[in-house]
Amino acid sequence: MQLLTHSIPLAFLPSDDAQLFPSLHESIRNARGVSILSARYLNPDPESRDQKSATSVVVTVAPPDAFAVLPSINLFSPNRRVEQMFFSSKNSQCKKCWKFGHISTRCPSTLPVCPCCLLAHTKAEHRCPNPSCPKGGNLRPVLACCPSSVACCPNCQEEHSARSKDCPSRPKTIQDAPEVRSRQTQDSMDLAEDQAGHSTVLRSAPGAPPHTPSGPVLPRDAPPSRQRTQRTITVTDLTPRESGDESLESDSSESSAY
DSSP states (O other), X not given: OEEEEEEEEGGXXXXXXXXXXXXXXXXXXXXXXXXXXXXXXXSOOHHHHTTSSEEEEEEEOOHHHHHHHSSEEEXXXXXXXXXXXXXXXXXXXXXXXXXXXXXXXXXXXXSOOOTTTOSSSOGGGOOOSOTTOTTOTTTSXXXXXXXXXXXXXXXXXXXXXXXXXXXXXXXXXXXXXXXXXXXXXXHHHHHHHHHHHXXXXXXXXXXXXXXXXXXXXXXXXXXXXXXXXXXXXXHHHTSOOSOSOHHHHHHHHHHHHO
């Protein structure tokens, strides 16, 4: 778990980023008996950090040790405010105001916004004003349950929920780009075609002659018993007849052994 520690004077911190972890590891272990796993400056630019008197650092601790550090720690004499660090991007959607670019723990709005009707209440409190709503929207939150409760997106004010994937205000990701979807579809089709062709055709290297199976080719519909009978007859025919010719017996014996 990553924790953000605020307002640490730069005079107590090393200028070299590589020395930040050994310095904080010893100080935090002496203050709370917790061993941190990593440490870094929140602002990675040393030149902009030097223009201020204090800075914030991000330390990583094991989840069970986080409660020993939160919400503040006595670091370099006074207490320093510590809070859990959360990550967000332009695709992050707040569950309080339903805007994009931040999460609910960092929402600047003081009042919640309903994702169904844009009014100042949570989604769980959304109700249809029609007491005889045919879909029971007056008893539980139902999106666009009847004409008395029209959906209204908080981002684009169109008739859909704030969580709709078709909302024009939703940031477009790389996967949503038309050329990416087209390329992924073509790749899937090529892969399916290759797999189907591999199961029926034995491919060879470019310029190589077609592969032919070794050994005699037997009829596919020939019964196994008939094939065995032909082999037995062939061996029997090679057995030497009773004769006084020694050379014939010798040749026949070699043929039988073969």
